[in-house]
Amino acid sequence: MSVILSIVGLVKTFGGLIATDNVSLDVREGEIHALIGPNGAGKSTLINQLCGELVSDAGTIHLAGRDITHLKTPDRVALGLGRTFQITSLLDELSVLENVGMAIQVREGHNFRIYDLARGRRAVWDEARGFVASSGLADRADIRVADLSHGEKKQLELIVALAMKPRLLLLDEPMAGLGHVESQAMIEMLSETRKSAAMLLVEHDMEAVFALADRISVLVYGRIIASGTVDEIRNNPAVREAYLGAEDELC
Amino acid sequence: MRNRILALILILALAALPTITQELGEASLLALATRILIYGMAAASLNFILGYGGMVSFGHAAFFGIGAYVVGILASHHASGEPLFGIVPGTDQMLLTLPLAVLVAGLFAAAIGALSLRTGGVQFIMITLAFAQMLFFLFVSLKAYGGEDGIIIRRTNALPGLNMRDKATFYYVVLAITVLFFYGLRRLTQSSFGTVISGIRQNERRMAAVGIPAYRYKLYAFVLSGMGAGLAGALMANFLRFASPDMMHWTKSGELMIMVILGGVGTLFGPFLGAAAFLILETFLAAWSEHWPFALGLILLVVVLGTRGGLAALVQRITALVRRGVK
Numbered sequence: 001m002s003v004i005l006s007i008v009g010l011v012k013t014f015g016g017l018i019a020t021d022n023v024s025l026d027v028r029e030g031e032i033h034a035l036i037g038p039n040g041a042g043k044s045t046l047i048n049q050l051c052g053e054l055v056s057d058a059g060t061i062h063l064a065g066r067d068i069t070h071l072k073t074p075d076r077v078a079l080g081l082g083r084t085f086q087i088t089s090l091l092d093e094l095s096v097l098e099n100v101g102m103a104i105q106v107r108e109g110h111n112f113r114i115y116d117l118a119r120g121r122r123a124v125w126d127e128a129r130g131f132v133a134s135s136g137l138a139d140r141a142d143i144r145v146a147d148l149s150h151g152e153k154k155q156l157e158l159i160v161a162l163a164m165k166p167r168l169l170l171l172d173e174p175m176a177g178l179g180h181v182e183s184q185a186m187i188e189m190l191s192e193t194r195k196s197a198a199m200l201l202v203e204h205d206m207e208a209v210f211a212l213a214d215r216i217s218v219l220v221y222g223r224i225i226a227s228g229t230v231d232e233i234r235n236n237p238a239v240r241e242a243y244l245g246a247e248d249e250l251c
Numbered sequence: 252m253r254n255r256i257l258a259l260i261l262i263l264a265l266a267a268l269p270t271i272t273q274e275l276g277e278a279s280l281l282a283l284a285t286r287i288l289i290y291g292m293a294a295a296s297l298n299f300i301l302g303y304g305g306m307v308s309f310g311h312a313a314f315f316g317i318g319a320y321v322v323g324i325l326a327s328h329h330a331s332g333e334p335l336f337g338i339v340p341g342t343d344q345m346l347l348t349l350p351l352a353v354l355v356a357g358l359f360a361a362a363i364g365a366l367s368l369r370t371g372g373v374q375f376i377m378i379t380l381a382f383a384q385m386l387f388f389l390f391v392s393l394k395a396y397g398g399e400d401g402i403i404i405r406r407t408n409a410l411p412g413l414n415m416r417d418k419a420t421f422y423y424v425v426l427a428i429t430v431l432f433f434y435g436l437r438r439l440t441q442s443s444f445g446t447v448i449s450g451i452r453q454n455e456r457r458m459a460a461v462g463i464p465a466y467r468y469k470l471y472a473f474v475l476s477g478m479g480a481g482l483a484g485a486l487m488a489n490f491l492r493f494a495s496p497d498m499m500h501w502t503k504s505g506e507l508m509i510m511v512i513l514g515g516v517g518t519l520f521g522p523f524l525g526a527a528a529f530l531i532l533e534t535f536l537a538a539w540s541e542h543w544p545f546a547l548g549l550i551l552l553v554v555v556l557g558t559r560g561g562l563a564a565l566v567q568r569i570t571a572l573v574r575r576g577v578k
Contacts, residue, residue: 053456074459074463075464077460089457090454092453106461107462111463111468112471114475116442117441117442160461164461164462
């Protein structure tokens, strides 16, 4: 399997704090690579470096063989990078359908046109309706995002990301704050997504990680202390020591 | 459909205005109406970036003034017969001066926007203000064009086949341009570009994550907005037959912003309502007392606090009430 995302020696420091300490990892085509680690390990920092919101101090990032280390977020998105936000970040004044439509409209281009009708771009809206109809928000299409529940916003984050047809998805805690039923639905959605996009999954919910991940990397104090298959990580003593602590239980 | 009928009624009423003011013998009302239309366009241009795009420009009078000066400078060269920079001949043809004013205002907006939009928030407000004041002092020091006294334009720009010295004719020209402007602005807000710019205002981070480089889009919006203000300025210079640095003073930027806020930020009609309310209040309060800004301030306070969304929101609420009453 070819490598879609390859990170080599990535570093990010904030003043004296090393948030990302020489991190190297890769995500292969069609794979879900989970990134786990205790709070403050630097997972979100790494995600923000990958999507271009933070400039890396050293190291390289390659997406599908292209060096994207110095590209801005929109340029990375154009090359097939998608993401979801840990704290949902959507267009609150618009409806579910319009949020999805915006992503497709941007993907399709022609957005400097000042005399067309955005509502009249049929290809965009047909596709958007398709995405929403086949999702868990099918009967919520016309609800404003501001009026959605937390779980629904989390779902919409993923639908919007998928509507951009990314080759690689960065998922920043898609399960955070979801109830059990919602989590199950999200796990199902993600395993469906596996067919179309590789994923780097940052997640605290171990049930989800073990259900979805092909490989797991463990980040502690900005450094990857172990990387391997689910079973390897489960039985790795260093991981149990550093990440799971004395509780000796997969939270 | 209902909106279209309302718009048609409004246009007809505005078209009938010169006849009505003539019957009443109140010629000054026609002048007031002309100013309202012109300022309405300037405020609506500002509102496009402020209300739809979330960019609080505090220097928008600069483009208004640039538009006025393009008309003034071309007119003065036309009168003297000397070409501008030794090559560009002056002109008094409105079909040339208006597009040129729009173009030049757009170029200035591109330059100012390209630098200002690298900042955001309060810095953006201050830097647009600073650029506008720089232009203000530049024109104050331009002795060739009257310095702080400005340029007196001997004759309103000509349009083929029309007597532009007639106040009613000039009003009709302004009204026609306003209707076209308004239609264009409506299309703009509903266009692909308009929806993206509104998305950037709501959540720039989200738009970046779906692949929008905000800077380019904001700059384009800023240029379009500057062009609109330039058009209004060019018409104002024709109306006053005068262009002066005062037209780009920061207090003028403030007035445009008051019109936007008074009328309703981010609404299509709001800035026109705001311009009307501001100019009508100014006219009548000034006749009543020289301390009129005090009364204006109080009224502004009541409107902003009382309507939550300006006059446009108030009108919307009243029409909603009336409709419910009818049912």
